Amino acid sequence: xxxxxxxxxxxxxxxxxxGRSTALVMADLxxxxxxxxxxxKGLEETAAMVRKSGGEVxxxxxxDVADYAAIKSFADEIHKSYGPLEILMNIAGIALFALVxxxxxxxxxxxxxxxxxxPIHAIECFLPExxxxxxxxxxxxxxxxxxxxxxxxxxxxxSKAGLVRLSEVLxxxxxxxxIGVTVVCPGAVETPLKNTVEILxxxxxxxxxxxxxxxxxxxxxxxxxxxxxxxxxIQKNKFLVITPRDVHFLYICKHHFRPIFNYVINxxxxxxxxxxYPERPKT
Ligand SMILES: NC(=O)c1ccc[n+]([C@@H]2O[C@H](COP(=O)([O-])OP(=O)(O)OC[C@H]3O[C@@H](n4cnc5c(N)ncnc54)[C@H](O)[C@@H]3O)[C@@H](O)[C@H]2O)c1
Numbered sequence: 121x122x123x124x125x126x127x128x129x130x131x132x133x134x135x136x137x138x139g140r141s142t143a144l145v146m147a148d149l150x151x152x153x154x155x156x157x158x159x160x161k162g163l164e165e166t167a168a169m170v171r172k173s174g175g176e177v178x179x180x181x182x183x184d185v186a187d188y189a190a191i192k193s194f195a196d197e198i199h200k201s202y203g204p205l206e207i208l209m210n211i212a213g214i215a216l217f218a219l220v221x222x223x224x225x226x227x228x229x230x231x232x233x234x235x236x237x238x239p240i241h242a243i244e245c246f247l248p249e250x251x252x253x254x255x256x257x258x259x260x261x262x263x264x265x266x267x268x269x270x271x272x273x274x275x276x277x278x279s280k281a282g283l284v285r286l287s288e289v290l291x292x293x294x295x296x297x298x299i300g301v302t303v304v305c306p307g308a309v310e311t312p313l314k315n316t317v318e319i320l321x322x323x324x325x326x327x328x329x330x331x332x333x334x335x336x337x338x339x340x341x342x343x344x345x346x347x348x349x350x351x352x353x354i355q356k357n358k359f360l361v362i363t364p365r366d367v368h369f370l371y372i373c374k375h376h377f378r379p380i381f382n383y384v385i386n387x388x389x390x391x392x393x394x395x396x397y398p399e400r401p402k403t
Pocket of ligand 1: 132133134135136137138139156157158159162183184185186211212213214215234261262263264305306307308309310311312313314316343
């Protein structure tokens with residue numbers, strides 16, 4: 121869809137990383153922003169950055185996307201004063217890397233509540249009004265882990281794969297209402313997430329674990345680049361965005377060059393497992 125001046129855009133996770141970068145680009149395009157995050161300080165910083173650059177922030181709200189009532193109340197307030205959104209962006213998320221034997225029930229619930237239920241809550245609260253208006257675009261930021269079963273990503277992959285499938289269904293179901301859908305599946309993006317990711321069962325001071333973090337940063341792209349890709353995907357009504365290029369290669373290997381894919385996944389698995397069970401032989 122064409123992103124016109126004055127378009128109303130709702131963004132979760134706007135206080136940091138990809139959400140903040142996307143808010144800044146949307147503001148540059150003349151959009152009116154409705155920004156949320158659990159982190160009030162980050163949210164206010166983003167709003168200040170947008171306003172300083174001449175952009176328009178209509179409302180901000182500190183809320184937890186896992187809390188349906190909080191999203192519903194903010195959605196009602198937006199609809200009452202401003203009408204339906206043009207663009208709905210589910211960007212907020214958390215990451216947890218762990219083996220199942222190290223996870224409690226609370227770990228599972230936390231990841232799935234934020235990474236899968238969070239987007240569902242926003243979809244429930246905002247899409248009916250967009251459908252009535254018969255226009256708009258939905259962006260869901262999932263992950264490469266939603267396309268590929270990455271080692272140590274069980275709860276995260278389950279949530280993000282659910283979000284990818286949900287996006288596929290909505291892509292078809294919303295077409296009749298002239299609403300486009302984009303699902304974004306990044307590999308590594310250089311954002312504060314790399315510091316907030318919860319990693320269970322690994323001694324973070326170990327050299328090989330630090331090496332994994334360094335490799336992540338070497339492959340990572342900037343959140344500004346991802347924001348640009350999101351904007352182009354909306355404008356071209358492109359469904360799937362996989363970024364950066366090397367993770368796209370892995371996705372292609374999964375479907376067409378299975379031995380290469382298996383080799384990479386096994387390599388990653390051994391790398392992580394050796395930090396958790398150093399005494400065990402590689403598989
Ligand atoms: N950074 C990466 O390498 C990477 C890779 C793949 C996918 N992603 C996805 O991109 C999205 C954005 O992540 P990012 O890299 O910009 O990370 P980030 O940590 O910089 O931003 C995530 C934002 O979400 C907010 N948030 C977390 N829990 C929340 C909750 N319960 N309610 C409301 N807000 C909450 C955080 O406060 C933060 O501001 C996430 O969904 C993440 O899973 C990131």
